[in-house]
Amino acid sequence: MRQVIHIFNKEFKDYFISPIAYIVISVFLLVTGWLFFSTFFLYNQVTLRNFFSLLPLIFSFVIPAITMRLFSEELNIGSYEILLTMPVTFKDVIFGKLLAGVAMVAAMLLPTFAYAITVAFLGELDWGPVAGGYIGAILMGSAYTAIGLFASSLTRNQIIAFITGMAICFSLTLVDKMLFLFPGSFLGVIGYLGADFHFQNISKGIIDSRDIIYFLSVVFIGLYGAHLAMQEKE
Amino acid sequence: MIRVENLTKYYNEFCAVDQINLHIRKGEILGLLGPNGAGKTTTLRMLTGFFLPTSGDIHVKEYSIREDSLDIKRLMGYLPESAPLYHSMLVYDYLDYVANIRGIRPDKKISRLKKLSELCGLSGIMHRPISELSKGLKQRVGLAHAMMSDPEILVLDEPTSGLDPNQIVEIREIIRRIGKEKTIIISTHILSEAEATCDRVVIINQGKIVADGSTESLKLTGNQDYVINISLLNADENEVKKEFHSIDGITEINTVKPDDPEMLSLRLTCMSTDDLRGSIYRKIKLRDWVLMEFHQEKKSLENIFRELTKEN
Numbered sequence: 207m208r209q210v211i212h213i214f215n216k217e218f219k220d221y222f223i224s225p226i227a228y229i230v231i232s233v234f235l236l237v238t239g240w241l242f243f244s245t246f247f248l249y250n251q252v253t254l255r256n257f258f259s260l261l262p263l264i265f266s267f268v269i270p271a272i273t274m275r276l277f278s279e280e281l282n283i284g285s286y287e288i289l290l291t292m293p294v295t296f297k298d299v300i301f302g303k304l305l306a307g308v309a310m311v312a313a314m315l316l317p318t319f320a321y322a323i324t325v326a327f328l329g330e331l332d333w334g335p336v337a338g339g340y341i342g343a344i345l346m347g348s349a350y351t352a353i354g355l356f357a358s359s360l361t362r363n364q365i366i367a368f369i370t371g372m373a374i375c376f377s378l379t380l381v382d383k384m385l386f387l388f389p390g391s392f393l394g395v396i397g398y399l400g401a402d403f404h405f406q407n408i409s410k411g412i413i414d415s416r417d418i419i420y421f422l423s424v425v426f427i428g429l430y431g432a433h434l435a436m437q438e439k440e
Numbered sequence: 441m442i443r444v445e446n447l448t449k450y451y452n453e454f455c456a457v458d459q460i461n462l463h464i465r466k467g468e469i470l471g472l473l474g475p476n477g478a479g480k481t482t483t484l485r486m487l488t489g490f491f492l493p494t495s496g497d498i499h500v501k502e503y504s505i506r507e508d509s510l511d512i513k514r515l516m517g518y519l520p521e522s523a524p525l526y527h528s529m530l531v532y533d534y535l536d537y538v539a540n541i542r543g544i545r546p547d548k549k550i551s552r553l554k555k556l557s558e559l560c561g562l563s564g565i566m567h568r569p570i571s572e573l574s575k576g577l578k579q580r581v582g583l584a585h586a587m588m589s590d591p592e593i594l595v596l597d598e599p600t601s602g603l604d605p606n607q608i609v610e611i612r613e614i615i616r617r618i619g620k621e622k623t624i625i626i627s628t629h630i631l632s633e634a635e636a637t638c639d640r641v642v643i644i645n646q647g648k649i650v651a652d653g654s655t656e657s658l659k660l661t662g663n664q665d666y667v668i669n670i671s672l673l674n675a676d677e678n679e680v681k682k683e684f685h686s687i688d689g690i691t692e693i694n695t696v697k698p699d700d701p702e703m704l705s706l707r708l709t710c711m712s713t714d715d716l717r718g719s720i721y722r723k724i725k726l727r728d729w730v731l732m733e734f735h736q737e738k739k740s741l742e743n744i745f746r747e748l749t750k751e752n
Contacts, residue, residue, distance in 0.1 A: 213541075216537045283526070284522075288525065291518040292542065
């Protein structure tokens, strides 16, 4: 556990040493801020629902940008060898990196509290769905971070890691919007696979164990995939 | 201290390390020699727990690499080839991070970092990013990384490759200084380096150990004929050859083209059984030849290395 914290610290600090954190946070705030507030006053409703419904799509390209370096960079410069010959296990490494990615997502979401506060000034804001939205965003962020880690473990090229991660996250986000492409008997299963579907449930303020289990399973599958990919490289 | 038993590693079908057995004693400086691709790095990576062997085992003290790799990693400091360190970090931040992972207590950390920066000559570069360092400096940071927890065993993979001669001397100096109290394993393909720093040399080729011993004892292995070079002035080639052929034990006489056309230079190959220098000198003394050079070629590690690692 101690080692997880040290690795987390190092990875999280690294985001702010390099310009990645600042670029990603600015892009995220610009895009969500513009898309949310440009239509906010037309709806004339005091709710953040439109902001949260943007998140799955925006996360699918922002989070792979955060995670792309986590393994690819280590593989590229060879520091993975140095890391793994210190007294740490693969579990320490991957949980440290996962937490650093999730913390980065949280740091990205933090300034958006300003949206909630601004909106609360304009009328009576129901805080239940807002809390649900943020919890859901962190859960979905963890799931996408795990996928990004997996993509990053596949290659030493960060651009390939980014595109692979983005492709997987986009598919998960959009799969429940493409249901008309699938035969009827699969609809239930495929609908259940969609990250957006589960996220919208939570962001309504309903915290259902099925949605939590869904996101945790995606985290597990992503991390396990990364484990297999890294083992394959030995 | 370290016992390697039937160590084997396959990369898919390719056998990189083949049934290596090795015993390393405490306090030894062991040089692992071999041509590129002989399996040196693979062996070291298994030794340091980076990956597991396909078969065979490594015991360090009472630990086995299969069950207690974490304990073994705690005992070892490892510097991989060309010191692959995180580019973006400052030297100080990097060493601080390593100290944390290595479990150095926070109150001892500063004094440990100070000591290491002194030992490895890092005091001037602590606050520079690693990406800006030259190869030699990076290597020194890597060495500090390896020695962070004052480990009993130090494993260095080609610590001097790509350095300039001054830096090589510096790194060797550091290795020798720390080698007084530690077990050190160095891999290299530079023979003079092994000769200069190691107590014991293990030569591997195509994944197998082909020689094992001190540099001195290695020189005694293999073909034992030695060579004497002489240069004479005032001598006729045929006459000289005739004289020397009459000495028992000289198997071959070759003329070497001398720098000075007046001079006659010869290479005499002698059988190992006798020391023939005396008889050669006496032959020369009987004539009015002027002896300009008389030199017995030391059998070099290079020759042994080439002999042992030849493709057959």
